[in-house]
Amino acid sequence: MTLILNCGIIVLISILASSLPLFKKWDEKFLRLFISFGAGTLLGATFLTLIPEVIEGGFHEGGFFILLGFTSLYILEKFVMVHPCEENHCHV
Secondary structure, eight states, rough: OOOHHHHHHHHHHHHHHHHHHHOOOOOOHHHHHHHHHHHHHHHHIIIIOOOOOOOHOOOOOHHHHHHHHEEEEEEEEEEEEOOSSSSOOOOO
């Protein structure tokens, strides 16, 4: 029950925080900071809450799949997805 409650709280906070830039024009530097804080919050909730619940539930191989997921996303981001420049500052 606590896992479902924690996930619900994380989803609710994410939706509320992501809708804030729709109501006010933010500076680009502040938006980057805001996005980084949101990503860090989600990763922190994952590492401190969800992963220990998975391991306590009996799925001890979870660490391997978490590492595999992060590694595959890193490889995709670095070698497959191309970001030559930022969206607003592209001269190409």
